[in-house]
Amino acid sequence: MNDHPLTESALRILETLIAFDTSSRYSNLDLIDFIARYLKDHGIESTLTYDETGEKANLYATIGPADIGGLCFSGHTDVVPADGQPWTVPPFALTRKADRVLGRGTADMKGFLAAVLASVPHFIKTARTTPIHLAFSYDEEVGCKGVPGLLAELEKSSAKPRACVIGEPTNMRLAVAHKGKRAYRCCVKGLAGHSALTHLGVNAADFAAELAVFLRKTAQKTRDEGPRDERFVPAYSTIHTGRLTGGIALNVIPDHAELDFEIRNLPDEDVDGIVDMVRAHVVNVLEPDMHNVSVDTSIRFEQLVSYPALNDESATEPAAVWLKKLSWSILDLETEDTLSFGTEGGLFQRIGIPTIVCGPGNIADAHRADEFVEVPQLQRCLHFIQGMATAVQTDLPASM
Structure with missing residues (x-):
């Protein structure tokens, strides 16, 4: 002592x-x-x-x-x-x-x-x-x-x-x-309606879930094909969905959902490139599908954390x-x-x-x-x- x-x-x-x-x-x-x-x-x-x-x-x-x-x-x-x-x-x-x-x-x-x-x-x-x-x-x-x-x-x-x-x-x-870190909240604005008429609504929870699946696949690609540095555990940049919420009742089409995700990047990883890839998927794939029903829908990104x-x-x-x-x-x-x-x-x-x-x-x-x-x-x-x-x-x- x-x-x-x-x-x-x-x-x-x-x-x-x-x-x-x-x-x-x-x-x-x-x-x-x-x-x-x-x-x-x-x-x-x-x-x-x-x-x-x-x-x-x-x-x-x-x-x-x-x-x-x-x-x-x-x-x-x-x-x-x-x-x-x-x-x-x-x-x-x-x-x-x-x-x-x-x-x-x-x-x-x-x-x-x-x-x-x-x-x-x-x-x-x-x-x-x-x-x-x-x-x-x-x-x-x-x-x-x-x-x-x-x-x-x-x-x-x-x-x-x-x-x-x-x-x-x-x-x-x-x-x-x-490693560095970026974290974002994705706010999904859908179109509410009765669950018996799903074709008239835009299910925000569904699109948040689709984004989560894309993030998981991107994480797998980063793991398998991205830069590696064996000094780190794990030896690659990681992408992780930590929170996903949406909906108020089973018989209501959710008009709002939120998804929080983070990227923990190796020092030499192009973290901006990963973020741009996620944003491009939203703009080119998810939002056009949402706009087929209503143009008054969106997925908005809010940055929560960023340090190098x-x-x-x-x-x-x-x-x-x-x-x-x-x-x-x-x-x-x-x-x-x-x-x-x-x-x-x-x-x-x-x-x-x-x-x-x-x-x-x-x-x-x-x-x-x-x-x-x-x-x-x-x-x-x-x-x-x-x-x-x-x-x-x-x-x-x-x-x-």
């Missing part, structure tokens, strides 16, 4: 963070205020960027020189809800059991945030020549919706971070790439090479991993910040009852964070 001198400090901070129910449907401002006050107590100012309601905020802070780029530690503050899950402990109170601590967000990803915050005194002593940046976002769990506002400000800054570590749960393994894949840049970008080699050294690793789940990493990379993913906990333990992180993982994370913060003072490449 005491393998690292800051273990108890990290656990106390984690206990406080867990007590804030920052499920994505709620505000995260109480947690952000706690972090801002904690940093203020250490003489560090924070910058907040809010959503359109003013009820959620990202936090960004710099420790050390403010006029140059440095190393950024990034994580999200929201968690998934605990409703309806068979928890044996209170989800929003930290529970210690042997070498584990349980609570919503311990693995995903308040454990990492706690380790970063516990390391602030170390950063203050260390960051003399190169700054350490902290970037904490909202609404990652519902599609990385918060961090773009923060990154829009960073992109304009002359002191934009030169490298980033995102602390999603990887068992403290180094991850250099992950994270590409492995370690063969080309000096800072990415540095991140990879230094992580190997500190963590005593010889290989790196890829992730099938998504993070905010591709968004950082999109504005020119080389990024890796490495954090305490196992993604298999996230989003479920009795979520936990092992204390040795938190200690390993503390060693990693502080090793990176020290090394960045002399080793980080000056250019990309």
Whole structure:
């Protein structure tokens, strides 16, 4: 339990963070205020960027020189809800059991945030020549919706971070790439009528089901004929229908149906091409059939989620090479991993910040009852964070 001198400090901070129910449907401002006050107590100012309601905020802070780029530690503050899950402990109170601590967000990803915050005194002593940046976002769990506002400000800054570590749960393994995600809701507008006169109506549920079948066949084609990358599980881009609803009664032709689907694409997959193929099927096949009965029918697409894949840049970008080699050294690793789940990493990379993913906990333990992180993982994370913060003072490449 005491393998690292800051273990108890990290656990106390984690206990406080867990007590804030920052499920994505709620505000995260109480947690952000706690972090801002904690940093203020250490003489560090924070910058907040809010959503359109003013009820959620990202936090960004710099420790050390403010006029140059440095190393950024990034994580999200929201968690998934605990409703309806068979928890044996209170989800929003930290529970210690042997070498584990349980609570919503311990693995995903308040454990990492706690380790970063516990390391602030170390950063203050260390960051003399190169700054350490902290970037904490909202609404990652519902599609990385918060961090773009923060990154829009960073992109304009002359002191934009030169490298980033995102602390999603990887068992403290180094991850250099992950899949991207697009998600859409297809709203099908049909024509209602009596079920005895089906020829006079347009059954929205039928056409939503036809679209679901097309998506399944497209998924099979992508699996069998599309690009493959054996580093990922599965080794191809996936297409998945997650929700299909429609109809109000058996004897009524449904005039409305909804279908939600997602694409999780390999970094090198043309995800726009897949989306265009689905839209073309709607425009060229399904809607003309609907219009044979009524032109006042349609299938409308609403984008729900969009974030890019994270590409492995370690063969080309000096800072990415540095991140990879230094992580190997500190963590005593010889290989790196890829992730099938998504993070905010591709968004950082999109504005020119080389990024890796490495954090305490196992993604298999996230989003479920009795979520936990092992204390040795938190200690390993503390060693990693502080090793990176020290090394960045002399080793980080000056250019990309």
